[in-house]
Amino acid sequence: MLNHYGRKRRVYYLIFAIAFAFVWYLFKLGGFPKPLRALFSTIIDITFSITALVVTVELLLPKFFLKKKYLQFTAGFLIVSLAAALLIITCQIGLMGYTVAGYYQKNLTQYREHFYYWFWSDLVLGSYFLVSFISLGGFAIRLSFDRIIAARQMETLEKERNIAELETLKNQINPHFLFNALNTIYYKIDRVNTPARLMVEQFSSLLRYQLYECDVPEVEIEKELKFIINYVELQKKRLSESIMVGYDGLDDIEGFLIAPFILMPVVENCFKHVSQIKDGENVIAISAAMKDGWFCFETINTVNGMVSTEKKGIGLSNVKKRLELIYPGNYSLTIDKANEKFKLTLTIKVK
Numbered sequence: 001m002l003n004h005y006g007r008k009r010r011v012y013y014l015i016f017a018i019a020f021a022f023v024w025y026l027f028k029l030g031g032f033p034k035p036l037r038a039l040f041s042t043i044i045d046i047t048f049s050i051t052a053l054v055v056t057v058e059l060l061l062p063k064f065f066l067k068k069k070y071l072q073f074t075a076g077f078l079i080v081s082l083a084a085a086l087l088i089i090t091c092q093i094g095l096m097g098y099t100v101a102g103y104y105q106k107n108l109t110q111y112r113e114h115f116y117y118w119f120w121s122d123l124v125l126g127s128y129f130l131v132s133f134i135s136l137g138g139f140a141i142r143l144s145f146d147r148i149i150a151a152r153q154m155e156t157l158e159k160e161r162n163i164a165e166l167e168t169l170k171n172q173i174n175p176h177f178l179f180n181a182l183n184t185i186y187y188k189i190d191r192v193n194t195p196a197r198l199m200v201e202q203f204s205s206l207l208r209y210q211l212y213e214c215d216v217p218e219v220e221i222e223k224e225l226k227f228i229i230n231y232v233e234l235q236k237k238r239l240s241e242s243i244m245v246g247y248d249g250l251d252d253i254e255g256f257l258i259a260p261f262i263l264m265p266v267v268e269n270c271f272k273h274v275s276q277i278k279d280g281e282n283v284i285a286i287s288a289a290m291k292d293g294w295f296c297f298e299t300i301n302t303v304n305g306m307v308s309t310e311k312k313g314i315g316l317s318n319v320k321k322r323l324e325l326i327y328p329g330n331y332s333l334t335i336d337k338a339n340e341k342f343k344l345t346l347t348i349k350v351k
Helices: 002-029 035-065 070-095 100-110 112-171 175-188 194-212 221-238 264-273 314-326
Strands: 243-248 282-291 294-302 331-338 341-349
Touching (some): 035 070, 070 112, 264 282, 264 341, 314 331
Antiparallel strands (some): 282 294, 294 341
């Protein structure tokens, strides 16, 4: 949705530039007797004003203002506005065939009162006002649109969460009954059947984590990765021996909090879409690491070359929505599909 919004913004910039250029050109015709010179003068104003607008909206707003760095934003805005206005003034005087110093001294001597007022009021202050007005107008519009979109996303997420909670309540089994049943199964298994007992223990651990430890906004990364390890170990039991499953670094990460189940759908997709080619390579590789204050989580799985490698469904889609809402500007999610392998890399800035 955000990428679509970004593409639409470029169209809005183009439409605004064309419409403003047309109106501004008609205004310029009143001050320039020659239409061609009025056109060039309009192009100068539009070019630097739109440039200042784009820099303010696309760079200064997300990099400083949205991160509450108001002093840096103000300083950046003043520098951009002053630079753009200065370029307009210089180019407009150059269009008349003069340099700034020579043009000012000559006309000040010849037309002192009228020229002094025109130069400082119309040209200098007018240029600064034009650039500032367009930039601040675009800034206010972009900020309003972003907040509307964020509100709609929160509303959508809230509806989805309510639906999920209703579905959970409808399908909920008393947890105590569930654990008692698992304990009964565990003790019914012969003591020498260690693999079966281990599977029951791992399954109990998965349920306990889901039922009792994930009703908070953030959980310890160690618990989240332990949950993934138990899930992977259970999945390995049911897969054929032709599929090689491995993980690295999941036991080594600690010391920060993460949104629960933000990683799980990614791992689930690996097992859902892994290839099952006879006499071929079938691999699932999961790794986690810390790099310069970023948590890096990567999954790789082979896919059947005859089948689309596009991982569709609500799992990965919901992960993207949650990442944008929980970690805006502090994460990256990349997908690489090559050589019949699906590689997903998720990085999150650690607080």
